[in-house]
Amino acid sequence: MARPSSKAVASKAKAKPSAKAPAKAKAVAKPVYVLNGPNLNLLGSREPHIYGSTTLAAIEKQVAARAKSLGLAVICHQSNHEGELIDWIQEARTMGSGVVINAGAYSHTSIAIHDALATLDIPVVEVHISNVYKREAFRHHSMISPVATGVICGLGVVGYDLALEAIKSKL
Numbered sequence: 767m768a769r770p771s772s773k774a775v776a777s778k779a780k781a782k783p784s785a786k787a788p789a790k791a792k793a794v795a796k797p798v799y800v801l802n803g804p805n806l807n808l809l810g811s812r813e814p815h816i817y818g819s820t821t822l823a824a825i826e827k828q829v830a831a832r833a834k835s836l837g838l839a840v841i842c843h844q845s846n847h848e849g850e851l852i853d854w855i856q857e858a859r860t861m862g863s864g865v866v867i868n869a870g871a872y873s874h875t876s877i878a879i880h881d882a883l884a885t886l887d888i889p890v891v892e893v894h895i896s897n898v899y900k901r902e903a904f905r906h907h908s909m910i911s912p913v914a915t916g917v918i919c920g921l922g923v924v925g926y927d928l929a930l931e932a933i934k935s936k937l
């Protein structure tokens with residue numbers, strides 16, 4: 767009688783129970799969403815006396831490095847469109863661990879961004895590069911501050927790093 771092939775024998779062999787518990791999939795930490803609103807793509811190119819000379823790309827690089835040192839992950843987005851910012855805020859509701867947002871001029875006008883942020887159960891830090899209280903009166907009111915965990919304003923681009931530290935302290 768022909769011997770069973772080693773393959774057939776192997777398939778009949780009982781699997782040894784592992785001494786270890788089955789390895790669980792490692793939980794991947796949710797990223798902090800860093801959102802920048804209208805005209806912030808122009809940073810570094812105009813009005814350096816107000817906003818400094820750092821470009822948005824450099825800010826995003828700096829934020830990614832700070833996040834890494836804090837053990838956080840980040841997703842950075844910029845848009846000139848209110849609805850796109852709202853889509854990312856809604857995404858952060860389930861996919862994010864926090865939101866850092868400089869909504870630009872929408873900070874002063876947008877009930878829709880206020881409403882989107884109000885749905886979040888994660889920390890939200892509003893950032894302004896300039897000190898809006900030293901500027902025109904129309905910048906003194908923010909629609910989103912009432913639904914933010916905290917606000918950082920007037921400290922330049924370091925405000926984004928400070929916002930990440932604040933989020934870390936809340937997690």
Ligand code: CA2
Pocket residue numbers: 804805806808809810811812813817868869870871872873893894895896897898905
């Ligand atoms: O200080 C901030 O970060 C602001 O959110 C910036 C907004 C302004 O409307 C807010 O009142 C305060 C404006 C961003 C415009 O950014 C520019 C950057 C360079 C050149 C022109 C605009």
